[in-house]
Amino acid sequence: MINSKSFFNVLLIISSLSLLFIFLNPSVFASEGQDIVRGVASGSNPPWWVWPLSLFVVTFILGILAVLGGVGGGVLFVPIVGGFFPFHLDFVRGAGLLVALSGALAAGPGLLKRNLASLRLALPVALIASSAAIVGAMIGLAMPTHIIQTLLGATIIFIVVIMASAKKSAFPNVPKPDTLSQSLGIMGIYREESLGKDIEWRIHRTPQGLVLFIAIGIMAGMFGLGAGWANLPVLNLLMGAPLKISVATSKFLLSITDTTAAWVYLNEGAVLPMIVVPSIIGIMLGSIVGVRILAKAKPKSIKWIVIGLLLFAGIRALLKGLGVWE
Amino acid sequence: MTDDRTKASEEQMAYANILNIGMWIGLLILVVTFIVYVSGIFQSFVPIEELPKYWGLKVKDYLHTLNAPSGWGWATLIGKGDYLNYVGITILAGLTIICYLVILPILLRKKDMPYLVIAIIEVAVLLLAASGILKAGGH
Numbered sequence: 001m002i003n004s005k006s007f008f009n010v011l012l013i014i015s016s017l018s019l020l021f022i023f024l025n026p027s028v029f030a031s032e033g034q035d036i037v038r039g040v041a042s043g044s045n046p047p048w049w050v051w052p053l054s055l056f057v058v059t060f061i062l063g064i065l066a067v068l069g070g071v072g073g074g075v076l077f078v079p080i081v082g083g084f085f086p087f088h089l090d091f092v093r094g095a096g097l098l099v100a101l102s103g104a105l106a107a108g109p110g111l112l113k114r115n116l117a118s119l120r121l122a123l124p125v126a127l128i129a130s131s132a133a134i135v136g137a138m139i140g141l142a143m144p145t146h147i148i149q150t151l152l153g154a155t156i157i158f159i160v161v162i163m164a165s166a167k168k169s170a171f172p173n174v175p176k177p178d179t180l181s182q183s184l185g186i187m188g189i190y191r192e193e194s195l196g197k198d199i200e201w202r203i204h205r206t207p208q209g210l211v212l213f214i215a216i217g218i219m220a221g222m223f224g225l226g227a228g229w230a231n232l233p234v235l236n237l238l239m240g241a242p243l244k245i246s247v248a249t250s251k252f253l254l255s256i257t258d259t260t261a262a263w264v265y266l267n268e269g270a271v272l273p274m275i276v277v278p279s280i281i282g283i284m285l286g287s288i289v290g291v292r293i294l295a296k297a298k299p300k301s302i303k304w305i306v307i308g309l310l311l312f313a314g315i316r317a318l319l320k321g322l323g324v325w326e
Numbered sequence: 327m328t329d330d331r332t333k334a335s336e337e338q339m340a341y342a343n344i345l346n347i348g349m350w351i352g353l354l355i356l357v358v359t360f361i362v363y364v365s366g367i368f369q370s371f372v373p374i375e376e377l378p379k380y381w382g383l384k385v386k387d388y389l390h391t392l393n394a395p396s397g398w399g400w401a402t403l404i405g406k407g408d409y410l411n412y413v414g415i416t417i418l419a420g421l422t423i424i425c426y427l428v429i430l431p432i433l434l435r436k437k438d439m440p441y442l443v444i445a446i447i448e449v450a451v452l453l454l455a456a457s458g459i460l461k462a463g464g465h
């Protein structure tokens with residue numbers, strides 16, 4: 001009899017191969033859309049519903065992979081949908097922000113109530129990041145598409161390097177909290193169930209962390225990526241928050257950072273419901289399935305599948321931006 | 327034994343509760359309005375079968391070609407199937423503002439002045455972003 005671990009491994013392999021097939025056959029998606037945009041009347045153009053349906057299937061798979069790979073949906077969504085679907089990158093980034101925002105809004109209440117996401121840590125950081133995200137969104141929407149596409153590709157490849165190399169620290173050593181965090185009272189205590197004890201935490205290097213959140217906010221707004229990939233190392237490795245607090249606060253933080261950027265995209269008209277809604281539903285349902293899979297099995301290979309997908313999508317975005325791979 | 331200090335603060339719980347309710351309302355409205363949209367019950371501003379002709383355009387060209395609204399202009403087209411979806415999207419995007427407004431009185435009562443100031447500035451930033459005053463220039 002097939003055990004659950006084998007079943008989920010097979011499911012993951014099928015999902016990954018499906019994505020690979022789609023991506024290696026851009027004619028399935030991209031070139032059709034480009035022809036339509038060019039006004040080429042072709043009898044082979046698929047009916048409109050193929051696109052949202054395809055988007056739903058792909059985002060459902062991305063939702064599973066995102067949970068198992070420990071990344072946000074936005075960071076997978078933008079390069080993959082932007083690289084292999086016919087939608088303009090402006091609309092993809094607008095949808096990416098709303099996908100990341102919805103995921104953060106859904107996770108936020110539970111994380112806050114369990115005191116894993118810290119409002120005291122999030123509020124000052126969010127003010128910096130969300131203000132910067134407005135600037136990033138305005139820059140992103142003002143830039144020529146090929147430049148933003150190239151920068152997106154370079155950023156995704158940079159994220160791949162971070163994901164492949166960054167270390168995490170469950171309980172970073174904070175010998176002395178800095179003056180700013182002390183005066184703001186950024187500290188807390190949470191129940192660490194795995195150890196069966198309460199963990200007191202505090203942070204240091206707050207000013208340096210806040211400066212980095214300016215850059216994180218700008219990138220989040222510019223590329224519509226969400227920013228969990230950057231929030232986490234800054235909160236955990238630089239500022240010294242415990243890993244669980246960092247992961248939860250990072251996720252919650254997205255609900256504030258991405259909100260400001262999402263408003264800019266919304267007001268600029270860069271939000272198409274036909275792209276946004278299937279994506280949100282697909283990635284949320286995928287996340288629910290992903291969490292169930294995670295409860296039973298977590299294949300070690302999943303991190304490398306996600307890294308491989310991101311690397312492929314990053315290279316695609318870079319080459320598309322440079323005009324090498326249209 | 328679990329320490330009382332491990333529990334979330336009053337303002338954190340208030341924020342979480344509003345976020346939870348608002349998120350579900352927003353999501354539900356988003357799904358319902360999308361079903362209305364694709365079912366064609368309401369006429370769409372951009373006919374659904376023609377949308378693929380335009381979604382590959384840069385947003386500025388999209389708006390120009392279709393003479394579509396930006397900013398809060400969608401509110402005047404709420405009777406159209408596609409713009410009806412903006413109700414749910416706006417709720418999701420506006421939820422954080424409501425959460426901040428809910429914790430302001432708690433922070434004031436606790437005389438937590440640094441966080442009160444931070445929260446007030448954040449509300450101003452969010453309202454500025456939502457207002458549509460800020461415009462991306464360029465290409």
